[in-house]
Amino acid sequence: MGADATDGPERIEAAVRALRAGGLVLTPTETVYGLAADAADPRAVAALYEAKGRPRFNPLIAHVADVAAARRIARFDAEAEALAAAFWPGPLTLVLPIADPQAVCDLARAGLETVAVRVPAHPLAHALLAAFGGPLVAPSANRSGRPSPTTFADAAEETGAAAAAALDGGPCAVGLESTVVALLDSPRLLRPGAVTRAQIEAVVGPLAEAEGDAKRSPGRLTRHYAPDAPVRLEAAAQQPGEAYLAFGPAEPGERVWNLSPSGDLVEAAANLFAHLRAADRSGASAIAVAPIPETGLGEAINDRLRRAAGFVG
Numbered sequence: 001m002g003a004d005a006t007d008g009p010e011r012i013e014a015a016v017r018a019l020r021a022g023g024l025v026l027t028p029t030e031t032v033y034g035l036a037a038d039a040a041d042p043r044a045v046a047a048l049y050e051a052k053g054r055p056r057f058n059p060l061i062a063h064v065a066d067v068a069a070a071r072r073i074a075r076f077d078a079e080a081e082a083l084a085a086a087f088w089p090g091p092l093t094l095v096l097p098i099a100d101p102q103a104v105c106d107l108a109r110a111g112l113e114t115v116a117v118r119v120p121a122h123p124l125a126h127a128l129l130a131a132f133g134g135p136l137v138a139p140s141a142n143r144s145g146r147p148s149p150t151t152f153a154d155a156a157e158e159t160g161a162a163a164a165a166a167l168d169g170g171p172c173a174v175g176l177e178s179t180v181v182a183l184l185d186s187p188r189l190l191r192p193g194a195v196t197r198a199q200i201e202a203v204v205g206p207l208a209e210a211e212g213d214a215k216r217s218p219g220r221l222t223r224h225y226a227p228d229a230p231v232r233l234e235a236a237a238q239q240p241g242e243a244y245l246a247f248g249p250a251e252p253g254e255r256v257w258n259l260s261p262s263g264d265l266v267e268a269a270a271n272l273f274a275h276l277r278a279a280d281r282s283g284a285s286a287i288a289v290a291p292i293p294e295t296g297l298g299e300a301i302n303d304r305l306r307r308a309a310g311f312v313g
């Protein structure tokens with residue numbers, strides 16, 4: 001790690017190699033420093049949540065190099081086109097229906113059928129995205145609950161230890177997170193940010209407010225993926241008719257999926273959504289889930305499972 005203020009092509013290449021290998025990369029954006037991962041790779045995204053110490057799988061913003069790349073992952077309507085034309089590249093994030101669910105994996109979207117996408121204006125972020133050639137999720141590089149880093153030194157101190165490569169772009173010009181607007185029904189402001197409400201309303205007219213829960217947790221505006229089958233937690237064993245999500249060493253069996261045979265929480269997080277869907281499709285009467293430790297990423301995994309079981313909103 002470590003970088004100078006004139007990061008050039010060779011550092012971009014090293015960062016791209018790190019991303020392709022599933023690693024994390026510190027990158028400046030015009031808003032704040034981000035910790036980037038390949039949006040298509042659930043292992044990399046799980047490692048990102050772990051590095052940030054996130055107690056929940058909040059949906060992440062997919063960063064792309066240009067509007068053409070954004071159109072490949074999300075469905076654009078006329079309002080999305082107008083906002084993109086007005087503010088991209090720049091600190092505006094649009095929440096749109098997902099068009100390519102593989103390009104931004106389930107874990108990165110927290111299981112939603114929508115995706116948050118933006119085109120950052122920072123030249124290094126743009127160079128990284130153009131060289132990588134696919135979407136990168138890049139939440140702020142701070143550890144969860146701490147302020148967003150706006151200098152390379154702060155970013156390195158927060159999550160640099162978890163990064164396989166780092167780009168130094170000097171201090172961030174904006175220093176404030178992107179504005180998040182959902183275009184799912186009528187345009188809705190999910191998070192105020194660097195682009196003002198007035199600027200957005202000048203393009204698409206009056207914005208609706210995020211209501212209630214959605215305001216506190218914008219990711220919940222649209223229903224999260226919830227299995228059709230009931231979910232039974234803390235299940236030491238599979239009952240007849242049930243599917244079973246094991247964790248740690250377990251006998252293979254019919255309708256048994258192992259989140260991580262070795263008991264690795266990063267692997268379990270990466271497998272969580274795919275295994276939940278597979279278990280749900282198996283025609284089981286219920287999905288029983290082995291106890292998952294509440295440590296590290298386990299907290300976020302258990303939060304997601306409690307939601308799937310209907311214990312939380």
Ligand code: AMP
Nearest residue numbers: 059060061095112114115116139218219
């Ligand atoms: P950050 O963690 O700073 O990258 O912020 C991401 C923001 O975008 C949070 O407010 C998320 O809740 C929001 N967000 C990301 N994806 C979605 C989505 N699909 N639907 C609604 N909000 C989203």
Ligand code: MG
Nearest residue numbers: 139140141148
């Ligand atoms: Mg943040």
